[in-house]
Amino acid sequence: MNHDRAKMLLPAYADRQTGPLRRFLLGRHIARCPSCLAELETMHAMRTAMRINLPMHRAPPSLAMRIGTALPREAPPSIRWRPMRSGMAGSALAGGLAGIALTVAVTQLSPQPDTLIADVVSDHVRSLMADHLTDVATSDRHTVKPWLSDRLDLSPVVKDFAIEGYPLAGGRLDYVKGHRAAAIVYRRDKHVINLFAFVSDDRSELAPRQLALNGFNVVRWRMDGLSYVAVSDVEASQLLAFARLVMGGP
């Protein structure tokens, strides 16, 4: 690769945004070209300086509360794909949504995402955003379990796995595909795990299946006539380990 071409592509090299072949050819040129090497080092130094010295502005604690208060308390569970309001047209958001609509059209060419999974991931995000994680907030399973059983005609597994690193945080009533569901809330470090339990038409046993959607990991299974779906942004292996704890397995 000649110098002019290499110099033009240096940012992509520094940002690790090239394919392996181009990366190899660039690397070979840089090793022999002091000018490109100096330029690369400057780019790296700049990034380091920005990451270390540029103040990270953290959201003030009051902001999450302020947003939580402003959000609608309960979103209607049955309405999906709400039509865009005409009043929004012309705003920058409309432009943004046009982009999203395009994304939707493209992704639907690939196999349809499991609507149940899309539903629980949406519920998970909603619970985080609305700061409405729990209706009953306690690590005491003897409080959470009867609380849920009293309100739903089902009795899901509720245990505290604090020793294993998944402390129980509480419970909440939610909806999955329009049916009432128990949402049992656990924590893993700073992450939240929502475990949904509900009665499905198919009550046969189902071994755990791992999926990922929208950057969230999902594990679903059926046991004792109940469907369980665990959703979180923890690593897939950690979520699977959590699911096995709930199943009472090794």
Add this chain to the structure above:
Amino acid sequence: MPHLDAAFNLARWLTGNTADAEDVVQDAYLRAFRYLDAFRGDNFRVWLLTIVRNSFLDWLKDNRSGRNLFQPAPADLESTDPNPTPEAMLLDRVDGETLSILMARLPAEYREVLILREIEDLSYKDIAAVTGLPAGTVMSRLSRARLALRKAWTENEKKS
């Protein structure tokens, strides 16, 4: 609330102050919440940052004339060759306060790509999604932004 710090940091760098950043972020999260069901991308953070940026643009329309923001950068920034002296050593010495001031003086279109790339570590594809830039122009925009920051930096060093 997911990715609140990332959203706030971007809004803070775009608006330049905490109060306006809070308004922009609140507006963005309300929008995100309302249109949550429309989200079918593969990266929630990228989707949120896109909405933060859209909220910022609307905030600009409502609150400011928009001068000095999202205007084409002066031509000299685009054509100047980077200083061939070993700047890497200079860059190591800059303090956070100076860096903040230099960043704040850059056009918003440069600030946003720098934050998205260097702080948020987004790929070119994701930066294109957030900013609405054609994917092929993200690299050149970033190059110009870096060059502008380096230029400001070098000039600042000369003065002091």
